[in-house]
Amino acid sequence: QQKVQQSPESLIVPEGGMASLNCTSSDRNVDYFWWYRQHSGKSPKMLMSIFSNGEKEEGRFTVHLNKASLHTSLHIRDSQPSDSALYLCAARNQGGSAKLIFGEGTKLTVSS
Amino acid sequence: EAAVTQSPRNKVTVTGGNVTLSCRQTNSHNYMYWYRQDTGHGLRLIHYSYGAGNLQIGDVPDGYKATRTTQEDFFLLLELASPSQTSLYFCASSERTGGALEQYFGPGTRLTVL
Numbered sequence: 001q002q003k004v005q006q007s008p009e010s011l012i013v014p015e016g017g018m019a020s021l022n023c024t025s026s027d028r029n030v031d032y033f034w035w036y037r038q039h040s041g042k043s044p045k046m047l048m049s050i051f052s053n054g055e056k057e058e059g060r061f062t063v064h065l066n067k068a069s070l071h072t073s074l075h076i077r078d079s080q081p082s083d084s085a086l087y088l089c090a091a092r093n094q095g096g097s098a099k100l101i102f103g104e105g106t107k108l109t110v111s112s
Numbered sequence: 113e114a115a116v117t118q119s120p121r122n123k124v125t126v127t128g129g130n131v132t133l134s135c136r137q138t139n140s141h142n143y144m145y146w147y148r149q150d151t152g153h154g155l156r157l158i159h160y161s162y163g164a165g166n167l168q169i170g171d172v173p174d175g176y177k178a179t180r181t182t183q184e185d186f187f188l189l190l191e192l193a194s195p196s197q198t199s200l201y202f203c204a205s206s207e208r209t210g211g212a213l214e215q216y217f218g219p220g221t222r223l224t225v226l
Contacts, residue, residue: 043217044202044217046214098168102154
């Protein structure tokens, strides 16, 4: 069964620092990746999606994708305490499947 | 923003009990999903549906039934609840499968099976 592996499991960065989160799929037929953010006690909300090789930037958040290695990474610059959350990576199989496979998440803590 | 509601928000039952979790979305999304979230396992897909009367099996379906009665309503049924089904359950909906589909999640139902 397809697996999505995230690393590290948890991460502490100082306020104003850079947070880097990683995600890799074991399924070579994946065509799309998503990053979701889940604050404590809340439901997940989509942060960014990516399907092309390269990078995509939205404000302080940048996502990279290397399709050859099926690896995506999320980078948060100038991290804020409000960025403290569980970050979930999800991948979808090619062919327009409606199923997403989620990783176990990276718990980010931004210390002030 | 898409609206997904779930009820109840908290539920306690006993082993062998019957439980129905409800989900409603008001954005005419085609797809609806049921997930469970447990520490160390992330979000795992139980069942999903692409329209009224349709049901697709997810990755962890054992012990769960689901029914999509209308475009808006999707129910998860636990007919003989077991302690291993103690979890946080999320419902989600999405508009379409192609491209950058975004799943919108409900607030979650915390289920405890004693």
